[in-house]
Amino acid sequence: MSATQNLAGALAARHQVEIVALRKVRDESYFPLDPRVSVRVLTDLRPHSPVSDLDNPLIEVFPKIYPVDPAEKKPVVSRLAELRLLEFLDTTDADVVVSSSPRNTIMLSYAKGDYLRVTQEHSMPSIYAKYYQGRLFEAYHSLDALTALTPEEVESIGKQVPGVRNRLAVMPNCVPAAPVQSKSTNKVIIAAGLLKENKNFAAVVDAFATIVRKRPDWRLRIYGGGTEKANLRRQIETLGLHNTVTLMGPAAPVSPEFSKGSIFVLPSKREAFGNVIVEAMAAGLPVVSFDAHHGPRNIITNGEDGIVVPRGDTDAMAEAILELVEDDERRKRMGEAAVRGAVRFHEPASCERFEAILHEAFARRALPTQATARVDAEGSVHIEVGALPEGVHQADVVCSRVGKLDQEECFALTSEGAAVIPWRGGLPAGTWELSIRTAAGHEVPLRVDGYGVDARDLLNVPLPRENGAPAMELLLPYQGEKDRLRMRSVVRDSHVEVDTLMISTESAEIEAGYWGGELGRGAALEAVHRKDKNRVLTFPVSAVEGRRITARVDCALLADEHEGPEQIWDVWLRPAEGAARVQLGKLATDVLEPIGVFTFPRPQVRVLPDPKRTLPAKVGSRVNRALNGGKPVPRPVTKVEIRPYYTALSQLAFKTVDVAP
Incomplete structure (x- = not known):
């Protein structure tokens, strides 16, 4: 949620931005919000609110579209919230609607509004709950742009849902600059996050046990609350670290606390991004992190502003921390580099990055997507998409091999929006999906309706082929899944x-x-x-x-x-x-x-x-x-x-x- 509010504030400097909240349960937001960002609340669940919805009978009714956890005994998001969200999505005059929740993305796919539809994935869709994961992947096809936190996650989503690979972009979380920075002199190591099993704080406690034996004057502070607190407390006491390791509890905001330390440690087993890494770097702390999938390696420049060690290798983590503990100059130098490295995730850079993604999405939306395909008497396929938008002077019909997305063949479009895929040597054997790609790299899939494929002459194509061609060489265009234009190519010497x-x-x-x-x-x-x-x-x-x-x-x-x-x-x-x-x-x-x-x-x-x-x-x-x-x-x-x-x-x-x- 903090990343969403941070980006909203960054965009508010140049755009009118509104956050739509399904539920309001507290008087103040947990994270600070830029005053230029307006907030629309769809259901108010505060008992003392004069506009409380708690007396509306639909507040106790489960939604019909919004995915519901099978274990839910009482709706978290009610039918009332669902209906109000659908009404908003159908009537808003926004130019762009952005979903930052996978379940809201499913709702966005049902909406009728004529605006740019964007979703931001802040985690890893491959690990999402099965009760809504399939519906989410289906919803992706209705979107104009999808963002993920790292290049690895963009690649992963593209493999899971190949039909949207050309709409994916990397968009790291937006993290503000730190108000106070470390002087790198305090003998304090910082770790922070939810105290849960995946965050693996037990590993940093084990690593610190090695460090404190050599440097007993250093301390470890762990910020956060969660289900693992009692286990961590027992571990600390078992290792005799109760005088040097402190469980600090939650801190909001936590960034000012980072300035009190000199090194930050992230021991997570899995980390889609890691806002705390950027927050710590912005506060001038070099970061020692496990190579968790996939955030740390995309934030930390190993050896310059932090150290990335193999995931789960506690000895390597202890060794890396000890290097920084014992080398004051290197620690200070890496802290200064961390401040510079964090700038690329601050508001100005995030705003420009997101605006570029929207610009690309608008450019794709202007491209024609409806096509016709006609097989001529020789078996070549004529593709027509109509006139290209003004300013687009060069584009190709791109045929991508289904199941082998790195294999593609391109055929130039004329100024009238026509291309020919020749029967001879046009496409290697296989199934191909067709799209348009401009010289600028904007790409959209081609679709056909029930009348879009004319294969009358295919039945009269002369077979077998003669004059040195493979005996069987035939193209069959057809309407595939999601109305995508596909082509089956059969090439056989015999x-x-x-x-x-x-x-x-x-x-x-x-x-x-x-x-x-x-x-x-x-x-x-x-x-x-x-x-x-x-x-x-x-x-x-x-x-x-x-x-x-x-x-x-x-x-x-x-x-x-x-x-x-x-x-x-x-x-x-x-x-x-x-x-x-x-x-x-x-x-x-x-x-x-x-x-x-x-x-x-x-x-x-x-x-x-x-x-x-x-x-x-x-x-x-x-x-x-x-x-x-x-x-x-x-x-x-x-x-x-x-x-x-x-x-x-x-x-x-x-x-x-x-x-x-």
């Missing part, structure tokens, strides 16, 4: 395109086009067991006119090889003995997912018992064995259903399934 599949209880007769090769000696169709690649069934294959082949899959053989409730056989062509397999599939089509579109009869094949094949011991009970003269029980007569289908990768496969008698 390919077997299934045309017809005639199914009976005896066989599956396959007719297909074999592109990019010819059958040779030992050619065969092979069905490979999905889990046991060493299990291969072989079927005859014949070449007919042109590039066509035929093959016959024996259903009885598939049924006879069946084991367990179900198993899957993927189908390949072995064009010649020793040659590499070629996949059979359905790719020369505008159907993106043939698995649920192209369906076939499912014959049931009767399998007679085989004395050599017996039931597993767990299935053949002792009673049945007794009735069978103590011998293993043969498998009974069964029926196996043969299910031909195309997989998610469009490959022909056969699934065999037990049929209940």
